[in-house]
Amino acid sequence: MRETPQRAWWSMSIVLVVLNAVCYAAQQIVPGMVPAGFGRASLHVALVPSELAHGMVWQLLTFQFLHGSMLHLILNCAMLYMFGRPVEEALGRGRFLGMYLASGALGGLVQSVCAWVWPGHFFPEAAVLGASAGVFALIAAFAALNWETQITTLVAFILPVTMKAKYLIVVEVILALLGMLDASSGIAHAAHLGGILGGLAYIHFVFKSDRDLFPWTRFRAAPRRAELVGAQTAKRRAWQRVRAAIPDDLPPAEFITREVDPILDKISAHGIQSLTERERRILEAARAKMSRK
Secondary structure (H helix, E strand, O other): OOHHHHHHHHHHHHHHHHHHHHHHHHHHHHOOOOHHHHHHHHHHOOEOOHHOOOOOOOOHHHHHHOOOOOOHHHHHHHHHHHHHHHHHHHHHHHHHHHHHHHHHHHHHHHHHHHHHHHHHHEEEOOEEOOOOOHHHHHHHHHHHHOOEEEHHHHHHHHEEEEEHHHHHHHHHHHHHHHOOOOOOOOOOOOHHHHHHHHHHHHHHHHHHOOOOOHHHHHHHOOOOHHHHHHHHHHHHHHHHHHHOOOOOOOOOOHHHHHHHHHHHHHHHHHHHHHHHHHHHHHHHHHHHHHHHO
């Protein structure tokens, strides 16, 4: 309700896009400006399975900000910008960043485990770079949060296709599994699969939405009639208590300052899903007061 253009522009999604661009520029500039020894040490920020096995765990974080080419950078940043903003709006900045980095780290770990268990042709000992694992996690999280929503996406950035958001997960998983069978692709598809699993696990087990995440709950047996009546009665009583708890005798300006501003700060810090029923009713009351002015 009061977000400024500057605040919207510098979302965490934008910050991550800028960091990726800055890191890529550093990749191109720094090697020619530093001594050879430091240049060799800087190679350890990419994810190398054998080095991870020897304790270089920071690579699970640092590899997410490196890219192998300008096209690699542009594609990842474009997807991060498109899917990151709605996911960030739903989760809030802190949880969005945590989910993105943790899912990217999980993707890197899955890629490394595959290289340890099945070394050689399909999972060679090669450095892994890029934000793709985190980006795949964002797409999966977006699909999970908007399960039945119709969206239009561009296949290969050219062909528009309309589908329900949940089918993005199917497409992602198929691409990752088929890619893992192509040893010549040079792409860490196992990291993509790990990112997908990380994004879905975070939404399902950590993030608590106001509605069922997956629609299988509708197939459960319905409660008996008496239980339904009792639940409705309890809900009505709770509704009446919430309405009574909302101060309605304050002037609009004081009502906004005392009741609404702290709620807006909470939305900014933790996302709209963190609101209680009383806080949601206060926002509705504020909207009614503003419309009467």
